[in-house]
Amino acid sequence: MSLITLAKALEEAEKGRYALGNFDCFNLEMVKGVLKAAAELQAPVIIAYGEPFIEHIDMPYFTSAVKEMAETANIPVVLHTDHYTKLENIRQAIRYGFTSVMIDSSDKPYEVNVQNTRDAVKLAHESGVSVESELGHVSGLGDIFEDDSHVFTNPETAADFVERTGIDALAVSIGNVHGIYKAEPKLRFDILEKISAMTAVPLVLHGASGIPDEDIKRAVSLGIRKVNYYTDMCAAAAEKIDAEPGRHLFDLCRTIVEECYKAAYKKIQVLK
Ligand code: 13P
Secondary structure (H helix, E strand, O other): OOEOOHHHHHHHHHHHOOOEEEEEOOOHHHHHHHHHHHHHHOOOEEEEEEHHHHHOOOHHHHHHHHHHHHHHOOOOEEEEEEOEOOHHHHHHHHHHOOOEEEEOOOOOOHHHHHHHHHHHHHHHHHOOOEEEEEOOOOOOOOOOOOOOHHHOOOHHHHHHHHHHHOOOEEEEOOOOOOOOOOOOOOOOHHHHHHHHHHOOOOEEEOOOOOOOHHHHHHHHHOOEEEEEEOHHHHHHHHHHHHHOOOOOHHHHHHHHHHHHHHHHHHHHHHHO
16 A cells, blocks of 8 residues: 555544554664564554654665655554754655654743744645654653653644644653653553644654553543554663574564564554
């Protein structure tokens, strides 16, 4: 099946009240494993490509390979940029055929976030490409900010942000952080409920590795329609490789496919 936009995929997810799995991939072994899992579960899926990944595998090669792989997978696939900070990189992604982009200015002052997001929306929507943006700030450090309300998404501000930017999806900060959690994650479902009630766009949960399945399901029941995974999938493959040293590189590549497949399969089952 050919690539579809995030807006289209989220529209279907909203109707079915499920969430799409978003898996960050920096090589084709990872993509192959994720697509195999999604195809077996007949679940639409998002392949995300982080801004630092540009250094690892060039954007045009990655894009054309994922397009080809999506054609043969019997499921809708969204090709999405994750946490892009530079408009120039977003412009390139659109040119090469990404169907969705994330602009992330969530660490900037509010008005700058609004303006940068509006710029990305203008650029992307002209080409029929969807846009996700973040409000509040999802840390990358694994720190827990339970009492530090400035990093959480403010529901009133979220309503203003969505209206002024015209985004297709909003990434929220409700106690979720990227990477390995240093303490048990405690999502603020009360905040999520308010954001859901005050905004009309599908919501996105970043930093889902390490969040218990029951909490993910509850978040989905409250309007989360896209759930981002990366750390758990990488850790699964790395642990397997470390456990059996001395193997041929060919085998290691096969292990990456297999472990990403298993990790993605488990995560997608929770979201259905
Ligand atoms: P984790 O690495 O914590 O799974 O988060 C992934 C993510 O949110 C990518 O945007």
